[in-house]
Amino acid sequence: MRFDHRPVIAVLLVLALHQPCLHFVSAVGVNWGTFSSHPLPPSKVVQSLLRTNNIGRVKLSDANSDVLESLSGTGIGVVVGIPNEMLKSLSSSKKAAQSWVHDNITRYIPATGGGVRIEYIAVGDEPFLLSYGQQFQSFVVGAATNVHLALTAAKLSSKMKIIVPCSSDVYQSDSNFPSEGHFRPDLNKTMTDLLSFLDKNGSPFVVDINPFLSLQKNKNLSMDFVLFQTKAHAVKDGHLKYKNSFDANMDTLISSLSKAGFGDMDVIVGRIGWPTDGALNATPSVAQTFMKGLIDHLQSNAGTPLRPKKPPAETYLFSLLDEDQRSITSGNFERHWGIFTFDGQAKYNVDLGQGSKNLVNARNVDYLASKWCVVNNNKDLSNVSASFSNACSHGDCTALSPGGSCFGISWPGNVSYAFNNYYQQHDQSGDSCDFGGLGLITTVDPSVGECRFQVAIRSSFSSLQRVLVIWWSVALSACVSIYLLGFSWC
Numbered sequence: 001m002r003f004d005h006r007p008v009i010a011v012l013l014v015l016a017l018h019q020p021c022l023h024f025v026s027a028v029g030v031n032w033g034t035f036s037s038h039p040l041p042p043s044k045v046v047q048s049l050l051r052t053n054n055i056g057r058v059k060l061s062d063a064n065s066d067v068l069e070s071l072s073g074t075g076i077g078v079v080v081g082i083p084n085e086m087l088k089s090l091s092s093s094k095k096a097a098q099s100w101v102h103d104n105i106t107r108y109i110p111a112t113g114g115g116v117r118i119e120y121i122a123v124g125d126e127p128f129l130l131s132y133g134q135q136f137q138s139f140v141v142g143a144a145t146n147v148h149l150a151l152t153a154a155k156l157s158s159k160m161k162i163i164v165p166c167s168s169d170v171y172q173s174d175s176n177f178p179s180e181g182h183f184r185p186d187l188n189k190t191m192t193d194l195l196s197f198l199d200k201n202g203s204p205f206v207v208d209i210n211p212f213l214s215l216q217k218n219k220n221l222s223m224d225f226v227l228f229q230t231k232a233h234a235v236k237d238g239h240l241k242y243k244n245s246f247d248a249n250m251d252t253l254i255s256s257l258s259k260a261g262f263g264d265m266d267v268i269v270g271r272i273g274w275p276t277d278g279a280l281n282a283t284p285s286v287a288q289t290f291m292k293g294l295i296d297h298l299q300s301n302a303g304t305p306l307r308p309k310k311p312p313a314e315t316y317l318f319s320l321l322d323e324d325q326r327s328i329t330s331g332n333f334e335r336h337w338g339i340f341t342f343d344g345q346a347k348y349n350v351d352l353g354q355g356s357k358n359l360v361n362a363r364n365v366d367y368l369a370s371k372w373c374v375v376n377n378n379k380d381l382s383n384v385s386a387s388f389s390n391a392c393s394h395g396d397c398t399a400l401s402p403g404g405s406c407f408g409i410s411w412p413g414n415v416s417y418a419f420n421n422y423y424q425q426h427d428q429s430g431d432s433c434d435f436g437g438l439g440l441i442t443t444v445d446p447s448v449g450e451c452r453f454q455v456a457i458r459s460s461f462s463s464l465q466r467v468l469v470i471w472w473s474v475a476l477s478a479c480v481s482i483y484l485l486g487f488s489w490c
């Protein structure tokens with residue numbers, strides 16, 4: 001008697017199609033930065049944003065110990081960053097690289113297993129950016145080499161790879177056709193060395209893409225083309241057709257890699273996103289359209305015209321949270337890249353791994369009192385502009401810029417906005433709402449429409465709270481480990 005395998009195969013197929021691990025063909029993670037005056041506590045970010053929203057990978061700009069400790073035992077894949085300022089010393093000293101690895105990597109990876117799942121070390125942060133000139137260029141490959149040697153000595157080189165996140169201005173196409181992409185001539189020798197290093201160690205090329213800035217700089221670029229709209233006018237390059245600027249940008253890089261002799265190198269997107277405030281076109285609704293277009297494109301597994309069916313293996317969205325201390329040299333939008341506000345509230349919806357469900361906001365955020373600082377309308381305000389400028393130069397007034405969420409509120413509402421921001425940044429201390437007698441503390445929320453008057457997060461933890469938090473993280477990671485061992489086959 002012959003056994004009919006067909007029903008079994010059908011069942012297996014159904015199972016395979018429903019495998020939760022196959023949700024993302026191309027994995028999506030987030031950049032998690034901490035340039036913030038009042039950051040959410042790292043343990044809260046991990047437990048109440050990353051885990052609840054099923055975010056499986058994070059990219060960090062440094063090796064902040066509170067952040068790394070909070071990721072321990074979670075199974076979340078981590079990229080640890082090395083700031084550009086450290087490249088010089090790491091490239092000139094093997095010892096410095098050894099101490100960096102010892103202090104910032106080895107201690108999070110216990111020999112007994114567990115710890116932090118560090119997958120990559122990012123050496124430098126866009127060190128070849130045109131606006132930086134040559135200041136980091138000659139140290140990058142040396143630093144990467146020394147960190148690699150230190151990893152090998154620590155027997156960790158099989159666990160993690162070294163990457164160098166590059167800005168997309170390291171390559172260009174004079175005609176704008178992707179097929180004519182090539183690396184910047186002034187980088188020729190450095191790039192040749194870097195690509196050989198990456199190739200030898202099986203590392204991917206990591207590129208940061210900034211479509212928002214491209215749109216601001218290049219008036220020829222259409223919004224529809226950037227936002228993955230089907231109605232966008234396609235661009236023809238020989239027999240290839242480009243339907244969005246993401247593919248065109250990626251293929252300009254692929255052409256550059258091919259020309260340099262590394263056409264098969266894997267590519268990872270280290271940073272891509274859309275800001276929501278501080279400039280025209282920077283709104284939650286445009287950001288949602290961009291993110292949805294990007295994620296749908298990645299999930300479709302379409303790839304690009306030059307690499308069909310091969311989307312970037314990993315893409316790190318920029319970014320998880322707003323950071324009010326980021327430099328605004330390239331624009332006031334720089335402090336508003338977050339998918340979530342500084343206090344962990346989703347600005348819009350996008351599938352970060354949680355599927356069709358809405359994003360979950362951070363819960364039980366420990367705010368300061370419900371108090372705001374506004375301008376006292378009963379006073380003579382003829383001299384208020386000096387206080388206004390002073391508040392803005394120390395606080396964050398980027399939401400007042402043209403196109404920003406508070407641009408529409410009229411005088412003296414915008415003065416109140418500045419006063420309040422200064423007051424919250426100074427932890428609501430009484431004298432930070434003085435302004436020569438023109439400030440007034442109120443318990444009525446002065447927010448108007450989209451323009452939100454913030455209340456800061458309590459920034460210092462009492463030691464008792466710290467102990468409790470550590471206790472809870474240990475208990476939670478134990479539960480998670482038991483859960484993973486018992487039920488999951490991912």
Ligand SMILES: *[C@@H]1O[C@H](CO)[C@@H](O)[C@H](O)[C@H]1NC(C)=O
Binds near residue numbers: 062063064100104
């Ligand atoms: C470890 O990383 C931190 C944060 O990036 C840095 O300040 C520190 O200098 C590093 N340690 C060493 C030994 O380089």
Ligand SMILES: *[C@@H]1O[C@H](CO)[C@@H](O)[C@H](O)[C@H]1NC(C)=O
Binds near residue numbers: 219
């Ligand atoms: C925009 O298009 C015009 C006309 O085709 C061209 O001359 C110009 O160089 C383009 N600008 C950019 C930044 O691509």
Ligand SMILES: *[C@@H]1O[C@H](CO)[C@@H](O)[C@H](O)[C@H]1NC(C)=O
Binds near residue numbers: 188189192259
């Ligand atoms: C460097 O220049 C040479 C000669 O023009 C070229 O063949 C090579 O592809 C360039 N390398 C890179 C990485 O651009």
Ligand SMILES: *[C@@H]1O[C@H](CO)[C@@H](O)[C@H](O)[C@H]1NC(C)=O
Binds near residue numbers: 383
């Ligand atoms: C405003 O400033 C000027 C010059 O410093 C001063 O003479 C004037 O008294 C001030 N007015 C008020 C209402 O404080």
Ligand SMILES: *[C@@H]1O[C@H](CO)[C@@H](O)[C@H](O)[C@H]1NC(C)=O
Binds near residue numbers: 400401410414415
């Ligand atoms: C504040 O509002 C007034 C009136 O709308 C406007 O003239 C002024 O430029 C605003 N200041 C800032 C910094 O937004």
